[in-house]
Amino acid sequence: MSKMTASTLAELPANTKFASSRDPLSSTSSIDKDGIGNSVSEHTDSGHDLLPPVDEKPRFTDLLFHRKSRQSADLDAIATRRSVYDDPHLAKHYWPKDSYENLHRFDPDARWTFREERVRDCADSERSVGSHSIEFQALVxxxxxxxxxxxxxxxxxxxxxxxxxxxxxxxxxxxxxxxxxxxxxxxxxxxxxxxxxxxxxxxxxxxxxxxxxxxxxxxxxxxxxxxxxxxxxxxxxxxxxxxxxxxxxxxxxxxxxxxxxxxxxxxxxxxxxxxxxxxxxxxxxxxxxxxxxxxxxxxxxxxxxxxxxxxxxxxxxxxxxxxxxxxxPPSPTQTRTWFRPNGWFNEREETIVVSRVLRDDPTKGDMHNREGLTIKRLWTAVCDYDLWPLYILGLMFGIPISPPGTYLTLSLRNLGFGTFTTNLLTIPSTVLGIVTMFLVTLLSEAVNDRAIVSMLEDIWALPFLVAIYCLPANPNQWIYYVTTFPIQITLTSAHHVSQGLATALLSYPYTHPIQVGWCSRNSGAVASRTVNASLYNMFVQASSVVAANIYQQDDAPRYRRGNRTLIIISCVNLAVLYPGTKLYYIWRNKQRDRIWNAMTPEEQTHYLETTTDAGNRRLDFRFAH
CATH class of the missing domain: 1.20.1250.20 (MFS general substrate transporter like domains)
Known part of the structure; x- marks a missing residue:
């Protein structure tokens, strides 16, 4: 059965209507794909009680301070988001496979509230809805x-x-x-x-x-x-x-x-x-x-x-x-076992977990979680050239940072620090790295951008690499103290300043989480996601192999030749690879827009019913960038 991701919602016809349950806390339904048309049509209205799709762009301050959640006065308002399952003509094309392990809990008519999904209410942990006693907890x-x-x-x-x-x-x-x-x-x-x-x-x-x-x-x-x-x-x-x-x-x-x-x-x-x-x-x-x-x-x-x-x-x-x-546990609906007889979720919670995940990405229902990949699906995923730009980024993005990080402890020992002091001196860059990584990931989601935000890692690294490379034999210690202020250590020799700069360098905003999520989002299917995530990580590991051989014994202790190589790679990342990847995905989306928008509604329906394209190969899939 054909599937698509929530990113296709932006491409639905303007007159598409979405379903809206009049009972926001309806129990699990027994709807199946054969009866989806009649069931959904009974509830179809303007869809005013459903939230918009997840491709919205919240402001950075809203995310940082949870401003929207504080402004929401009605915790019992509908938190369910629109999806293709709210259109009776589209839903049957994206229905989960019969082998999907969570199918018995999927309900396109299910509606849930902010209180159930995200808000913790200790003072009122249980409420009655009709004949049902619902335990309100923050499900997420x-x-x-x-x-x-x-x-x-x-x-x-x-x-x-x-x-x-x-x-x-x-x-x-x-x-x-x-x-x-x-x-x-x-x-x-x-x-x-x-x-x-x-x-x-x-x-x-x-x-x-x-x-x-x-x-x-x-x-x-x-x-x-x-x-x-x-x-x-x-x-x-x-x-x-x-x-x-x-x-x-x-x-x-x-x-x-x-x-x-x-x-x-x-x-x-x-x-x-x-x-x-x-x-x-x-x-x-x-x-x-x-x-x-x-x-x-x-x-x-x-x-x-x-x-x-x-x-x-x-x-x-x-x-x-x-x-x-x-x-x-294997899945949201398989948390009960002999040593956990009550499981982690009740039936209502299982329905919400499964339904919200499939509404967000219907392709997650196209395989069982213990279903092996066929050779054909494996080869199709390997040949997915639209993911190749991300593989190249995986190969290149981490190289400028890796050698200074690998040699941090060795360099500290060479500078005369003892065994125990050396281990403690690795902590400042780690702590600062936690802060910068969290902020850069938050920024990426706030502005709905991955390519430009991911450049911040190289933007951070480049000045420090240049400074380390250009260190004179006898630097002014106060100038370099200001330069190395983030680590709060006074360094008095060229080698000490070099190490201080390396420590500040290693406080960089790590963008790997952004890029892993980017690759997963652009895969568009469980089978592809499995293979593409592995291929991406293989390129990341290949990057580490390359980086491990940039600093050589004959280049020690300043590693000027190695640092010059790192500077060049960082410049290539900033000037070519990240902008090029973003432009490529913009171009691919425009290509598909032209083809899809030129089709009549009847042609689009025929395509959905007959296509053998899967995942990101479908005409209604749009790449994130």
Whole structure:
């Protein structure tokens, strides 16, 4: 059955009417696709009680201060948004497949209120509507606490195990194993290549068995490898462990993002992804304190502190992985199990969760959550050239930032800072990064733009890269103190100023959450979203492989050749790639506008009934930019 996203609402005929239930708290209906025409037509009116589609552009201050929610006096007003399911002629073309696991809770006539969806009302937690007793809770907040929170904890477990190598470097990790900086580069390269190679296979396994099973399995496996690094003996064992970690962790991030898309709308997801990566930064801060304590064990039982770090963090993430088997239900309607007999949502809440997600994006009903991808669907998604510009951005956007971040701890040690001070000095840039990432994601949703807002990462990085490159041998310490004021550290030598600038540089607004959500939105179907998210992340990992080899041993300690390369790449991103991607999607949308608007209503209906196009290949799909 043909489907489309909510972005097509802007292209509906001007005389389209939407349904409006006269009972805003109607119980779950038994409407099916064969009876949709009669059922909807009984309720069709002007649709004045439905909210407009989600492509509206709120003001930045409204989002920042929740001004609109405070101005809404009637908490029992309808919060349901218009969608294609409110038109009896269109609804049947976008009906979920019979195999869709949440179909029994989908109700196009369901209406819900602001009180149910978003407002917490502790003083009046229960009201009676007709013969039904409805428990009023903030449903979105419940999803945040039950689903998003544990997803963030799982993601933090990934970053604990990915970041501990940097912390180990502060405890003479390389000298203890008889390795050089180039060996360290090789280890990062091996990890990224293995991570990249596992992305797509991991996603295919996950789509077949379900992310609720595959994600915790991955976590347990990589935790075992992490703690096994306690017994590293040299370069060979180091490279083997890096390869195993990369291969097991590959696919985890897009898999978790796909899982979150089952619960959130497309405008809610980017902010949750920002919180997703914020949790990673918070985890990095916590991990720095853990490392500060554990590395004091150097010499205990004759072992280096970094060995105990791998062991402790491996055991910690293994415990989180085992708990994830019990904390990740397959879907909104499958939260009941033997150890959770009452589930997380009642029937009314399940109806709202499912209906609001499908209203926002009908394509989320075109596959079962344990349905594997066919070779044909896989190949179609790989050949989707409209996503290639985003893959190129994934390859290029992170390179200017990555080498300074990778070498932060090594550079601090080279400047004479001790093991424990070095771990603490990584915290300021992490804290500032949390703030800038949240603000830039909020800005993106406020102005409904992704390409231009995502340029802010390179705009932030470029001046610092130029300053680091142009440092004189004996700089004026007060001038550079002002330049490095964001980190509040007085630095008195060229190397110290360089490191201060690097720390300020690493406080950049991380735009990866915006771009991940952008790729997901422009995929337009579950099958495409699964593959395209993996392909995008593969290019991001390839970016890390490139970045890991820009700083070389013969260019140390100033890395002037490497920094010159980073400056050039940043300029290319700003002048060519981001503007070019935005212009490309504007051009593609105009192309489709010309074709679609030239068709008569009868031709449009015939197209919807007969097309084999799927996802973003459909003429009624419009790309976000």
């Amino acid at each position: 907040r419940k999803i945040d606490w039950r689903v998003m929170l544990w997803a963030a904890i799982s993601f933090s477990a990934l970053n604990i195990d990915r970041g501990n190598l940097s912390q180990a470097n502060t405890d003479n990790f390389l000298p203890d194993l008889g390795m050089t900086t180039n060996d360290y580069n090789m280890g990062n390269t091996v990890f990224r290549v293995a991570f990249l190679a596992a992305e797509l296979p991991s996603q295919l396994v996950s789509k077949k068995v379900g992310p609720d099973r595959w994600i915790p399995t991955q976590m347990c496996l990589w935790s075992i490898v992490t703690l096994a690094q306690f017994w590293l003996s040299g370069r060979s064992s180091f490279l083997v462990c890096r390869a195993l970690l990369g291969f097991i962790q590959g696919g985890f991030i897009p898999d978790l993002i796909l899982y979150l898309s089952y619960f959130y709308t497309k405008t809610e997801l980017p902010m949750r992804l920002a919180l997703f990566w914020i949790s990673s930064n918070v985890c990095s801060i916590v991990a720095s304190f853990i490392a500060y304590g554990v590395l004091h064990l150097r010499g205990y039982l004759g072992r280096a502190g970094w060995r105990w770090l791998f062991l402790v963090e491996g055991v910690l993430t293994l415990a989180i992985g085992l708990m994830t088997f019990f904390m990740m």
